[in-house]
Amino acid sequence: MSEVYAVRRGLLRDRCAAVGSAAALVSRPANVHYLAGGAPPGAVLLLGPDEDVLLCPRPPTGDLAEGRTDERLRVDRLSVTGGDPVVAAADLAASHGAESLAVEEHDLTVARHRAMGAVAPKLRLADLGVTVEQLRIVKDEEEIGCLRIAAEITDQALGELLESILVGRTERHLALELERRLVDHGADGPAFATSVATGPNSGRGRHRPSDRRVEEGDFLSVRLGANYRGYRCEIGRTFVIGTAPADWQIELYDLVFAAQRAGREALVPGAAYRDVDRAARQLLDSAGHSEGLTPRTGHGVGLEIDEDPQLAPDAMGKLDACVPVTVEPGVHLPGRGGVRIDDTLVVRPEADGGPELLTITTKELLAL
Amino acid sequence: MSEVYAVRRGLLRDRCAAVGSAAALVSRPANVHYLAGGAPPGAVLLLGPDEDVLLCPRPPTGDLAEGRTDERLRVDRLSVTGGDPVVAAADLAASHGAESLAVEEHDLTVARHRAMGAVAPKLRLADLGVTVEQLRIVKDEEEIGCLRIAAEITDQALGELLESILVGRTERHLALELERRLVDHGADGPAFATSVATGPNSGRGRHRPSDRRVEEGDFLSVRLGANYRGYRCEIGRTFVIGTAPADWQIELYDLVFAAQRAGREALVPGAAYRDVDRAARQLLDSAGHSEGLTPRTGHGVGLEIDEDPQLAPDAMGKLDACVPVTVEPGVHLPGRGGVRIDDTLVVRPEADGGPELLTITTKELLAL
Structure with a gap:
């Protein structure tokens, strides 16, 4: 040991x-x-x-x-x-x-x-x-074990939040509650500052929680992760508040979901970093969202929440097996809000079943 | 502006x-x-x-x-x-x-x-x-105004905690609750990682909250502060849990209290940093606690929680008016615990009433 x-x-x-x-x-x-x-x-x-x-x-x-x-x-x-x-x-x-x-x-x-x-x-x-x-960059199974536990804790914290009443609460309070729940479930702390973004703020990668309250009809996007024994994971989900998402919300969600799935499916040993990025990015690009896209669609995680590799258009290098990365495309429409979907996965050979998804909270569009 | x-x-x-x-x-x-x-x-x-x-x-x-x-x-x-x-x-x-x-x-x-x-x-x-x-180092009145609000928020968060039931709760949970209350009262966030230390951990300056639960008879020491518009203050208090503090607890508390008061009273414009440190330190030294004393008994605060000046034996320089500093002597007895008392004050001339105490929570030994 x-x-x-x-x-x-x-x-x-x-x-x-x-x-x-x-x-x-x-x-x-x-x-x-x-x-x-x-x-x-x-x-x-x-x-x-x-x-x-x-x-x-x-x-x-x-x-x-x-x-x-x-x-x-x-x-x-x-x-x-x-x-x-x-x-x-x-x-x-x-x-x-x-x-x-x-x-x-x-x-x-x-x-x-x-x-x-x-x-x-x-x-x-x-x-x-x-x-x-x-x-x-390449993790051993003990390190991946820590990341797996970090992801379980994160899924638990997020799952509990979804069962509570959200309308009327501020971004700030929801973020604090998520962090408290991470620690309740055994995290050494949050892996990074939890982001909760509602309405026009939703879909922004690193939005700092404000005093804005959740309203009916909002998109609500959250980004959080646990630190377990130094190892940090990340999950991001977007929900809609109220019974019936608007058409533009469903459309935008489906698009980002498809982009994120394409990114996940591109995670094979030997794949170039830039090709994984392109897989996720091109769907958003061709739907006319190239403006305002983040400069990368994923990155490595481990003892730091932001490690190599960078999944970006100009990144050099290829994925190895046992490399944990995030896949996190998103779209933000100024004034309206947006969608971001973010998972932590471990690159695995096809023979081992392909990429191992650590953050397993559903990616259906939930209306809360 | x-x-x-x-x-x-x-x-x-x-x-x-x-x-x-x-x-x-x-x-x-x-x-x-x-x-x-x-x-x-x-x-x-x-x-x-x-x-x-x-x-x-x-x-x-x-x-x-x-x-x-x-x-x-x-x-x-x-x-x-x-x-x-x-x-x-x-x-x-x-x-x-x-x-x-x-x-x-x-x-x-x-x-x-x-x-x-x-x-x-x-x-x-x-x-x-x-x-x-x-x-x-020297702050203008607008900066001091931010620190004053940060201190008010901090006092409020701490005051509420003291009204709640403490026995049986873990250090980690108490720390998270304090941080939540800071934000509730308008902080932009905690000024630094909140420390809650119980029993044998008490009295340590930078103890990282653990899963230890508060027990009857414990010393409980907390250290927290709000960040308000970038300005950070700090308070530290030690309490005793249960109805009757033990004799050694009262004795140790009185000693640290006297040392902290001596440090506060030494805060006058023109005083050498090292003399302020000595004022607080010599009481602890002569009571036989020179082993294990922290290397300094206070420091500046402002946009960072740890700024110049350093109140330490080998520090060079003299205090100016309008310099906010902490005074925070403490004693930790290995295996038993200890006491730390910490305030944020602003150096002011005698004519203006002497040092301005920003963190006003009582320093009586409260039995909770």
Whole structure:
């Protein structure tokens, strides 16, 4: 169980050695979590040359302090640094004879990078780039298990909301209630800020819940997800409030539903990211909704809610099996509202039954 | 009303000119908010040479898109960049003839800094340092007004919780309920993750709420705050559950209360940061609690929940009037729990009545 982290660090060590660095410093929190089984606030991970050390700016509290994460946090040593742990790491690496240290230049600020150079002027600072992010794209079955539980929790929270009375309640309150229900069902927290959008706001991807109240005849779109042991999933659904959807609502819903299904069906190992995007996008495009489409129709999920791959027109690369992604096309008509349908799925070979749908709440157009 | 932002940008422009840069790029979100009246996700602010431009990676949504923040967001121009807005800003500054551009090296990553250099190789990138953070330390009365409302909301949320039944409920649920009540009373959201700590967890500054349930005889410590129009305050209180606190609980409470009062009373214009810290700290030290004390006993608040000044033993500087700070000493006894008392106050001259207490919930030891 704890060996999985040592294996991951071994893979990273191999990649570093291949580019001539015997030591690496990982500072991006999700990357630290991936390699060490946990990431106390501000902690960074120094790999090699002699040992793997988790450096923390202050003593960890909670589970970690009480040893309750022994199973999950496995490094050779934990060091409390007081000051900035990246500076302490540069000092430590230099004092152990490292000549070069690969760092995450996309995460480290210029000021911290400079402070590392000042404390260890002979240490050459190389760029680790997005090596760890690349390792994270394909998930193992334990990670997928966490995502599956996150999705179950999310479906439960959403299902309960649908049974309650919605008319007259504000977007803000509905969003808070969804977040409370996520935690009730065992989430460590929401995976991201829950979005509830009603009427003219509906169908917007990242609408911030307002004080607008749900009215008869509204579209209601929600987007939420649970964080379970660090793993984050996402679901988005659009409903109609009242007994009879208007014709334009049914038409728009059917269109987005068809686009989302096309995107889901394009999820096969070996498919180009841009082809998955196009599968979902072209239906909306040809229906005249190319204006105002989001720049991508899906993305990877895992320890962050927004990871590679990006399912977008200019994305480079192909899907592998065991990559969890969202498929989330939507259309928003200014002043009227819109529809967004969003699932989290895992890419699987055809022989294994094709893409595994994690978020199973119905995608029929429900009138609530 | 909107001129306040132009005045702030004028001050920053003067400081830049003084160090030889006709243009500056502000990327830290709270700094962008301070200078532009709002900060859409990922937006950066380019000051000069000819105009002040807010560069956004994608079209802003919500209030901003619908022009509802006209009163609050005032720049010369808003530009949607598609790619990374700091790169677009470097390009724009160079094309307008700027020779040097001051950037926030403590915010920009090495990778973004390099990308700016690549797009505008003749542009000299200087360091703006924490110039904007320094401008932010002393607040104007409008900012203090926002903090005052944030504190009122926080007091209301906490007051309601105290009227409800606590025994048997989990830390996690109490924290969620507090956050819901903050929003009920008009907060834009919690100012930071609400902490609820019971029994052996109590008294820890940043305890993450767990599934532990409140029990008779527990200390219960809470730490919460509202975000109102971007301004964030903080309150911390410790209660005892049941009818009769134990002697050790009363003794510890009285000690922390005295330390917190000493800290509050030390808040006068001209007082050294470290002297305020010492006023609170020395009572705890001399009672034998120097082990495990937090490294600081307070800090500034404003657009971020943790700003300068730092009230700590090695902090350099002196308090000005109109600086809002927290005073929050605490003691945690491993295995038993502890006490933390935390207020947000504004430094005011003696002639104006001394420090203005924003968070007014009682600090008597309540038995709930």
